[in-house]
Amino acid sequence: MSKLLFNPEKGSEIKNFVFKNEHYMDAKEGQAFSPGMVVNIESDELAEFMLSTWGFLEEISYDRAKKYLDSKEEFKCEKCEFKTKVRIAFEGHKRKHFSEAQVDELGIPKITKSQVEKKLDDKELVNRRLKQYDMEDKQAGLIGEGLTEDHV
Numbered sequence: 053m054s055k056l057l058f059n060p061e062k063g064s065e066i067k068n069f070v071f072k073n074e075h076y077m078d079a080k081e082g083q084a085f086s087p088g089m090v091v092n093i094e095s096d097e098l099a100e101f102m103l104s105t106w107g108f109l110e111e112i113s114y115d116r117a118k119k120y121l122d123s124k125e126e127f128k129c130e131k132c133e134f135k136t137k138v139r140i141a142f143e144g145h146k147r148k149h150f151s152e153a154q155v156d157e158l159g160i161p162k163i164t165k166s167q168v169e170k171k172l173d174d175k176e177l178v179n180r181r182l183k184q185y186d187m188e189d190k191q192a193g194l195i196g197e198g199l200t201e202d203h204v
Contacts, residue, residue, distance in 0.1 A: 054092050055099040056117050063087040063108040065140070071101050088124070088138045090117045 059066065067077045067084035076098070077083045085091055090112065093099040103109050112120070127142035128135045136142050 053096060054094045055096060056090055056112050056114060057085075057093055057099060057102060058090050058110045058112045058117065058120070059085050059087050059106075060108060060110065061088050064106070066102075066106060069105075071098055086138050086140050088140065090121060 065084050065086050067079040069076055077085055093102065099111070103111060121137060124137040126135055126137050127139060129142070129145060134142075134145050136145070
């Protein structure tokens, strides 16, 4: 038998967890359990695990879930067909459009500079690591003539 779980508005996003060697709520696949959401958990054992792990989750009836979802305001994206009743999901979706193209007040796209990460070639990488190891040795007190052994 399945259970309906509710993540309250003051709850926290739940994603990427493992239960009995199975992965659940994979954020890469958009399966995060955000605040304000109701999900249907088909396994009673998984539902009990989630309720005991995240104390803010609530088990709710079908009627209460229907009332809650019907009463929620629906957020619609002006730039695409996306719509949701979860505010935090809508805010995350809006950021996607913001990163796609920034526009001024008239709707004219702005050209902005991109963050580019400089790639190091092998020689630069080796030199950087050698300097790092050299600094670590000096910090550890391994500076000076070093140890000497007397062979008698």
